[in-house]
Amino acid sequence: MSDTDRRETRRGNAPGIGVRLAILVSIAALTPVAFVVWIASDQIERDAVARAEALIIVAEMHSGFAEVRRNLPMDFGRALPQPELDENTQKQVARIVEIWESVLTRSGRQGDYLFGPFGIADAFYAPVVSRFETYNITLPEASRAYAQRMLALGPMQEWRVASLEDNA
DSSP states (O other), rough: HHHHHHHTTTTTSOOOOEEEEEEEOOHHHHHHHHHHHHHTTTTTTTTTHHHHHHHHHHHHHHHHHHHHHHHOOOOTOOOOOOOOOOOHHHHHHHHHHHHHHHHTTTTTOOOBBBBBSSSSHHHHHHHHHHHHHHHOOOOOOOHHHHHHHHHSSSSHHHHHHHHHHHHH
């Protein structure tokens, strides 16, 4: 991540992505651009059902899970005690796990991420991966392995370091 990208991402809640000279920090602006680039670059199966499912779970992440955001706030890089989660937050955590487990365990899926190679769905769920790590949320095997693969990615490591620097 460049110094410019790092400065820009610190101004808001959402991770920014450098696209040529522009920094896109609005998820609403990012979604259509990233999804089209992702499909055009063969980063998703050419299967219409998989494309539709990816778009649905990206939209669900974008507009949903408010209680997860509220009760498991971003604090990437730190290990914090899991707060007592109310029923709505528990349901939302369960829904995220249901999504991951469903996609990851589907037969015929190849690759380490939700739809094979790393893609837009993984990018949208990256903040949740960091929240689940921060608060040590218990995950089933497939989801835990997915979260560990996500956390091992270079950009996730850079994000963790930048987050720790921001909070120092």
